[in-house]
Amino acid sequence: MRPVAISVDKPEQSRRLASKTGYTFPILSDPKAETIRRYNLLHKGGGPEGSDISRPAEFLVDSSGVVRWVNFTEDIRVRAKADEMLAAAKELK
């Protein structure tokens, strides 16, 4: 299973984030929030200075492109649990 992060951040911001955190997985930029809108995750005015951002969400997509597990948190402080995601990924066999 390969993690892929998506936000409205520009590539330079993602580079800074990756160097700070050491993340090696792809971090993709959706600056106009077009993909975010296609996934119905737009959080209008949720970002700094009232900018539009994505609401947090995780989707486990199997190799054929079908969603097999989702997580939509109700509270930004409550994060997805790594072991829950791994367990969901194991189920895909």
Add this chain to the structure above:
Amino acid sequence: MTEIAERKRNWMPWLGLLLALAAIFSNAGFFLGLHGDKAIPWLSLMLAIAALVCAIAGVMRAFSQPQVYSGKISGSILGLLVLLICVFTGFGFIQSRALPVAAGAPQVGQKAPDFTLADMNGTQVSLAQLLGKANASPQIIPATSDAHITPATTPAPPRAVLLIFYRGWW
């Protein structure tokens, strides 16, 4: 001359402060990544409410029964502090949960909408490529105009992908 009995220590406002501080510190629980952490926002809220109740009770005691309880000034100061902490906690609760309902988002069993987005190096990446689908041609589109375009390479074996939509680096 009437004897003034020694007044009781007014401990209610102090208990209120303790509970209010507990409400703040409960937020540290989020960093532990525990499985029950969905409950922490509610725990924090309940502690703040309990703190406010104690602080109000304490201030009321000090003012309505000054012969019995001490602490008009200290009680008032603590009460104000507790009120500030509770407002802060309440505000934090509301702001952290002010999320749009992901009503039309892809659900289990649905196809994940395709996309092509730039990675942090400016390379265009599609969902099909990430999934390693056989019919996706992984062309590398370089940032500079006079670099070579490499021919399509053998696709990687299909794999699952965890899409993590997040708010941003901030």
